[in-house]
Structures are given as structure tokens and as C-alpha cells.
Amino acid sequence: MLEVKNLSKTYEANGRRTEAIDSLSLMVQDKQFVALVGPSGCGKTTFLKIAAGLLEPTSGEVLLDNKKIIGPGQDRGMIFQNFTLFPWLTVRENIGFGATLGKVAQEEKNKIVEHYLHNTGLKEFADFYPKDLSGGMQQRAAIGRTLANNPKVLLMDEPFGSLDAQTRSQMQEFLTKLWESDHKTIVFVTHDVNEAIFLADKVYVLSKRPMKIKKIYDVPFSRPRAHEIKHAPEFFEFVSKIAKDLED
Numbered sequence: 001m002l003e004v005k006n007l008s009k010t011y012e013a014n015g016r017r018t019e020a021i022d023s024l025s026l027m028v029q030d031k032q033f034v035a036l037v038g039p040s041g042c043g044k045t046t047f048l049k050i051a052a053g054l055l056e057p058t059s060g061e062v063l064l065d066n067k068k069i070i071g072p073g074q075d076r077g078m079i080f081q082n083f084t085l086f087p088w089l090t091v092r093e094n095i096g097f098g099a100t101l102g103k104v105a106q107e108e109k110n111k112i113v114e115h116y117l118h119n120t121g122l123k124e125f126a127d128f129y130p131k132d133l134s135g136g137m138q139q140r141a142a143i144g145r146t147l148a149n150n151p152k153v154l155l156m157d158e159p160f161g162s163l164d165a166q167t168r169s170q171m172q173e174f175l176t177k178l179w180e181s182d183h184k185t186i187v188f189v190t191h192d193v194n195e196a197i198f199l200a201d202k203v204y205v206l207s208k209r210p211m212k213i214k215k216i217y218d219v220p221f222s223r224p225r226a227h228e229i230k231h232a233p234e235f236f237e238f239v240s241k242i243a244k245d246l247e248d
């Protein structure tokens with residue numbers, strides 16, 4: 001379980017104070033898919049960086065399985081908006097990177113890599129370099145590489161934000177399928193209400209900076225989810241409700 005307790009973060013740079021997060025508390029259960037939806041600049045990336053252990057909070061804490069997060073660790077994997085593959089490694093080598101570092105036995109490593117090449121639909125492209133892949137494929141490879149390290153929690157920061165609309169839809173479906181088979185704990189940050197509802201079990205609606213929780217919703221749509229649900233009137237109503245919460 002990921003537990004956020006009274007978390008606050010204020011940046012101080014060039015004599016300017018920016019309050020990014022104000023007393024945020026929330027809990028993410030194991031294997032839950034949670035989306036945090038909020039306007040740009042409200043503090044979402046700041047929160048994920050603290051949870052990833054890349055940034056220190058000003059006060060409060062984040063705990064994973066009752067252990068305070070004080071730095072990066074293999075139990076958390078982060079996926080950014082910009083694809084972060086190593087350009088000099090092939091897809092196969094990128095996915096196997098963590099296992100190589102961790103000195104996993106070759107046979108076990110091959111098994112892990114094959115599993116994620118299959119799960120990400122990139123088997124045919126295993127020997128391609130990132131520059132020869134589309135944006136969606138690069139992001140799938142980055143997700144595969146992170147999952148191959150077997151993190152408990154996946155922290156995703158607007159991971160589909162730079163993709164065109166159609167690829168973005170495909171990636172959302174890819175991620176739901178992956179989650180429905182893999183059941184990782186996922187904290188997914190986005191400013192796109194539609195995306196948050198389609199993907200998550202629980203949606204936290206966030207305020208403008210400094211970030212606070214405005215509302216919490218359980219998503220009522222059953223799984224497996226396919227894209228068609230976005231055309232259902234209930235889906236549409238839910239999107240409108242949250243969009244209105246964001247404006248208020």
C-alpha cells in the first residue's frame with residue numbers, strides 16, 4: 001500500500017516561493033489503478049517525483065508498505081511523458097537493461113525479456129533501435145523496460161501526453177489490457193479527464209496549485225474496458241461531472 005501523509009512541497013528559487021503541494025493525504029491500495037487528474041502546473045509531477053524518491057518533500061511523507069520513501073528504489077518504476085529509452089540499445093536490450101544491471105542469470109533474463117516483448121506487442125521489433133520506432137512503440141518499450149524490473153508501483157506522469165489522438169487511444173487500451181493481466185499498483189497522472197476515467201478504478205480530482213484533493217470518485221465501469229465505453233452516455237456524464245469539478 002502506498003500512503004501519502006500530510007505531504008507539502010514549497011519550491012524556493014531565486015527568492016521566489018512556489019507552493020506546489022499543500023497537505024496532501026491519500027492511500028493507494030495494492031493492485032489498484034488510481035488516476036490523479038488536475039490542471040497543468042498544479043503539482044502533479046512534483047508529487048510523483050516525491051513518490052519516486054527523486055525529490056524531498058518540505059513536510060509530510062510517503063510510505064510504501066509502511067516504509068518511508070527516502071530515495072529511488074526498484075520497488076517503484078516511473079514512466080515519463082518523454083520516452084526515456086536508451087538510444088544506443090535495441091528494444092530487446094532496453095527491456096533487459098535492469099536484468100543486466102541486476103546480474104540476473106541469462107536464462108531468467110531471456111524469459112523476462114520475451115515476456116515483455118510479447119506483452120508490449122514488440123516482438124517483431126526486438127532488434128530495432130528507438131529511433132526506428134513510432135512514438136507509441138517507444139512508449140510501450142519504455143513501459144516494458146520499467147515493468148521488467150518488477151516494481152510494486154508504477155508511477156506514470158502524463159505518459160501519453162505527446163502522442164497523437166489515435167495513438168493515445170491505442171495506448172490507453174494497451175495499458176488497461178496490461179493492467180488487467182498484470183495487476184500492478186498504478187498511480188497515473190493526467191490533465192485529461194477522459195483518459196483518467198477510462199483507465200482508473202479511482203479518480204482523485206485535484207485543485208489548482210497548491211495541489212489539494214477536491215473530490216474522489218470510484219469509477220463504476222466494469223472491466224475489461226474497451227474504447228467503445230467512451231461513447232456511452234454514462235461515460236460522457238461522468239466526464240462532464242469531473243470537468244465541472246475541475247472548473248469550480
Ligand code: ADP
Pocket residue numbers: 011012013018019020038039040041042043044045046047209
Ligand atoms: P504539473 O505536473 O501539475 O504540471 P509541476 O509539479 O510540474 O505541475 O509544477 C507545480 C508548480 O511548481 C509549477 O508552478 C511549477 O512552475 C513549479 N515548479 C516545478 N518544479 C520547480 C522547481 N524545480 N523550482 C521551482 N518551481 C518549480
